[in-house]
Amino acid sequence: MSGARPAWRAAALTALTWVLVLLTTFPLLWMLLTSLKPQTELFALPPTFLPESISFAPYLRLLFDTPFPRYFANSIVLATATTLLVVAIGAIGAHSLLRFSYRGREALATLVLATYLLPSVVLIVPLYLMMVEIGLANRLASLIIAYTSFALPYALWLLRSFMAAIPEEMEAAARVDGASRIGAFVDIILPQALPGIGATALFTFILAWNDYLYALVLVNTDTARPLTTGVVTMFVTTFNVEWSMLMAASVLMSIPPIILFTFFHHQLSRSIGAAGVRS
Amino acid sequence: MAEVVFDSVCKQYDDVVAVDALDLTIAPGEMVTMLGPSGCGKSTVLRMLAGLVMPDSGRILIDGNDVGGLTPGERDIAMVFQTYALYPHMTVAQNIAYPLRKRGVARAERMRRVRALAESLQIAPLLDRRPAQLSGGQQQRVALGRAMVRDPSVFLFDEPLSNLDAKLRAHMRGELIELHRRLGRTMIYVTHDQLEAMTMATRIAVMADGALQQYGTPADIYDRPANRFVAGFVGTPAMALIDGALLFQDNRAILGIGGLTVDLGIRRFRDRPVGTWQVTVGIRPEDVTIGNGPFAARISAIEPIGHETILTLEAGTARLCARVAGSSLAAVGETVRFALRQHRLHFFDVVSGRRIDEIGLAVVDGKAM
Ligand SMILES: Nc1ncnc2c1ncn2[C@@H]1O[C@H](COP(=O)(O)OP(=O)(O)OP(=O)(O)O)[C@@H](O)[C@H]1O
Numbered sequence: 001m002s003g004a005r006p007a008w009r010a011a012a013l014t015a016l017t018w019v020l021v022l023l024t025t026f027p028l029l030w031m032l033l034t035s036l037k038p039q040t041e042l043f044a045l046p047p048t049f050l051p052e053s054i055s056f057a058p059y060l061r062l063l064f065d066t067p068f069p070r071y072f073a074n075s076i077v078l079a080t081a082t083t084l085l086v087v088a089i090g091a092i093g094a095h096s097l098l099r100f101s102y103r104g105r106e107a108l109a110t111l112v113l114a115t116y117l118l119p120s121v122v123l124i125v126p127l128y129l130m131m132v133e134i135g136l137a138n139r140l141a142s143l144i145i146a147y148t149s150f151a152l153p154y155a156l157w158l159l160r161s162f163m164a165a166i167p168e169e170m171e172a173a174a175r176v177d178g179a180s181r182i183g184a185f186v187d188i189i190l191p192q193a194l195p196g197i198g199a200t201a202l203f204t205f206i207l208a209w210n211d212y213l214y215a216l217v218l219v220n221t222d223t224a225r226p227l228t229t230g231v232v233t234m235f236v237t238t239f240n241v242e243w244s245m246l247m248a249a250s251v252l253m254s255i256p257p258i259i260l261f262t263f264f265h266h267q268l269s270r271s272i273g274a275a276g277v278r279s
Numbered sequence: 280m281a282e283v284v285f286d287s288v289c290k291q292y293d294d295v296v297a298v299d300a301l302d303l304t305i306a307p308g309e310m311v312t313m314l315g316p317s318g319c320g321k322s323t324v325l326r327m328l329a330g331l332v333m334p335d336s337g338r339i340l341i342d343g344n345d346v347g348g349l350t351p352g353e354r355d356i357a358m359v360f361q362t363y364a365l366y367p368h369m370t371v372a373q374n375i376a377y378p379l380r381k382r383g384v385a386r387a388e389r390m391r392r393v394r395a396l397a398e399s400l401q402i403a404p405l406l407d408r409r410p411a412q413l414s415g416g417q418q419q420r421v422a423l424g425r426a427m428v429r430d431p432s433v434f435l436f437d438e439p440l441s442n443l444d445a446k447l448r449a450h451m452r453g454e455l456i457e458l459h460r461r462l463g464r465t466m467i468y469v470t471h472d473q474l475e476a477m478t479m480a481t482r483i484a485v486m487a488d489g490a491l492q493q494y495g496t497p498a499d500i501y502d503r504p505a506n507r508f509v510a511g512f513v514g515t516p517a518m519a520l521i522d523g524a525l526l527f528q529d530n531r532a533i534l535g536i537g538g539l540t541v542d543l544g545i546r547r548f549r550d551r552p553v554g555t556w557q558v559t560v561g562i563r564p565e566d567v568t569i570g571n572g573p574f575a576a577r578i579s580a581i582e583p584i585g586h587e588t589i590l591t592l593e594a595g596t597a598r599l600c601a602r603v604a605g606s607s608l609a610a611v612g613e614t615v616r617f618a619l620r621q622h623r624l625h626f627f628d629v630v631s632g633r634r635i636d637e638i639g640l641a642v643v644d645g646k647a648m
C-alpha cells in the first residue's frame with residue numbers, strides 16, 4: 001500500500017474530523033444561542049435550535065445591573081498580572097537553569113517540576129492559611145501569587161526547552177561584541193524565544209482566567225472576586241439557575257481567550273511541536 | 280597590535296582539567312595557531328582570553344594589563360566562532376553593526392562603516408538578507424565582518440573554516456592570511472587541521488591534554504618537535520616512532536631499532552655518555568630513501584596520492600613510511616632496500632618523551648641536525 005491513499009479513506013477521515021469539530025463546537029454554539037433566547041423559550045418543548053425571537057436583555061442586565069463588569073475587570077487584572085509575572089520570572093529563571101552553573105542546578109530544575117506532581121486540592125488549604133497569615137487573603141494579590149506558583153514550573157520547563165535550542169555560542173558572540181549578560185539575553189535570547197514566550201503567556205493567561213478552585217477558597221469578597229466564582233455566585237443558587245444570564249456571561253467570558261488564541265495560535269502549535277520533539 | 284600573555288593559567292571543569300598551568304607569550308602582531316586533538320582545551324584557552332570563561336587561577340594580560348576584571352566587551356577583542364553564531368533575527372547589516380551599536384556608535388556612522396566593510400568583503404548585495412538566506416561561505420564572511428567592524432586589537436578564531444568545503448576552505452585560508460598581513464593585528468586561531476596550522480601561522484602552539492607541548496614557528500615544530508606527542512601529531516603521514524637502544528662505544532653511537540643496526544658513527548654527543556640508552560627514534564617519511572642502502576624491508580602497503588606515493592615498510596619489527604615522488608612501480612610484498620638520512624633522525628627519551636638533544640645529549644658536531 002504505497003502512493004496516494006484510497007479516496008474512501010480520505011473521505012472517512014474528513015468526515016471523522018468534521019464530527020469531532022461539531023462535537024466540540026456544539027456546546028459553544030448552544031451557549032451562544034441560549035444566551036439570545038428569552039426565558040420563555042428556554043424550556044420550550046420541543047426545543048428550538050435557532051431563537052424564534054432574539055433578545056439582548058440578558059446582556060444589558062449583565063452589563064448594567066450586576067457586578068459583572070467589576071468581576072470582568074478583576075479577571076483581566078488577575079490574568080494579565082499573572083501572565084506578566086510568570087513570563088518574566090520564567091524567562092529569566094529558564095535562562096539561569098540553562099546557562100549558569102551553580103551547585104544544585106539540576107536538582108532545582110527537577111524540584112521545580114515536583115511541585116507539579118501535587119494536586120492543587122492538597123496545596124490549597126496550606127496556601128490559604130499562609131495568605132491569611134501574611135494578610136493577603138481576600139485580595140487579588142493572593143490569587144496572583146497562587147496562579148504564579150502554579151503556572152511557573154510548566155513555564156520554566158517550556159521556556160528552558162525553547163532556549164536550549166539557541167546555541168550558546170550566539171550568546172557568547174553577543175557578549176564579545178560588547179553586550180552585558182542582560183544585554184545579550186534581551187538582544188539575542190528573548191527575540192528567538194518569542195514563540196515559547198507566546199505559548200507560555202497563553203497557557204498562563206488561560207489557567208488564571210479559568211481557575212475556579214483557588215478563587216473559591218482564597219477570595220470571598222466582591223471587590224476581589226474574579227469572573228468564574230462571581231458568575232456562579234450571581235446566577236446559581238440552590239433553587240434556581242438563571243440560564244440566559246449564565247449563558248450570556250459565559251459568552252462574554254469566552255471573548256478574551258478567543259482573542260488571545262487567534263493572536264498566538266501559531267506560537268502555540270509550534271511550541272507543542274517543540275515540546276514533543278525536544279526534552 | 281597587542282601582546283597577549285598567559286601566566287600559569289589553569290581551568291578545571293568538575294573532574295576534567297581543561298587547561299593546565301598555561302604559560303604562553305604571544306608577541307604583538309603574531310598569527311598564532313593553536314593546534315591539538317579534540318578536547319585538549321583549545322577553545323577553553325580562547326574563551327578565557329575572551330572573558331567568557333573565568334580561569335581558576337593565573338593571570339591573562341593584554342598589552343601588560345591584567346584583564347581578569349574586565350567583561351568580554353571591555354577587552355577589545357573580536358571572536359569568530361565555528362558555527363559563525365550569526366544572530367538569526369537580524370539582517371546581515373544589523374549583524375555587522377551590532378558591536379558598533381553596543382558601543383554607542385551613532386547610526387549614520389554605523390551604516391557608513393558597515394557599508395564600507397561590506398564592499399571590501401564583497402557582501403554588499405547581501406546586507407538586507409537574514410543569515411538563513413546565506414550560503415556557508417557567505418555566513419563566514421559576515422561573521423568575519425562582524426569581527427572586523429570595530430577594529431579590535433586581538434582577533435580570536437575558533438575553527439572558523441571547519442564547516443566549509445575543501446575548496447572554499449583553501450580560498451578562505453588565503454584570505455585570512457592576507458587579512459592578517461593587511462591589518463597586522465594579533466590573531467589567535469584554533470584548529471585541529473595541521474595544514475591550516477602550518478600554512479597560516481607565524482607561530483604554532485601545540486596542545487595536548489590541557490598542556491602546552493611546544494610553542495614555535497612552523498619550521499621549529501616540524502623540524503625539531505619538542506616531544507614524542509608533537510612529533511607524532513604534526514606531519515602526514517605521521518613520523519614513525521620506534522623504540523630502540525642507543526649504544527655509545529669508542530666515541531661512536533650505534534642505534535638498534537627493531538632489528539636494524541644503524542651506525543651513527545659521525546654523530547657525537549656533548550657529554551660523551553657511555554653505555555646503552557633507551558630511546559624512541561622518530562623517522563619522517565621523507566627521510567627514508569628507497570632504492571639502495573644498507574637496509575632491507577618488505578612493502579606492506581602502497582598509497583598513491585598522485586604527485587607522490589606513500590609506502591609502508593616493515594623492517595624486522597619496525598614499521599615506517601617512505602615518501603617517493605610520482606607513482607611507484609613497486610608491489611606489495613616486494614622487498615626493497617632503503618637508507619635513512621641519519622642527520623634527520625629524531626631522538627626522544629623513552630620515559631619522559633622529551634626530545635633528547637634538549638636534555639643533555641645535544642649534538643655538538645656542526646654537521647649534524
Ligand atoms: N562548559 C563545560 N563544562 C564541562 N566541561 C567542559 C566545558 N567546556 C569544556 N569542557 C571540557 O574541557 C575539555 C576541553 O574542552 P575544549 O572545548 O577547550 O576542547 P577543544 O580543544 O576546543 O576541543 P575541540 O577541538 O573538540 O573543540 C574537554 O574535556 C571538555 O569536555
Ligand SMILES: [Mg+2]
Pocket residue numbers: 321322323437
Ligand atoms: Mg573547541
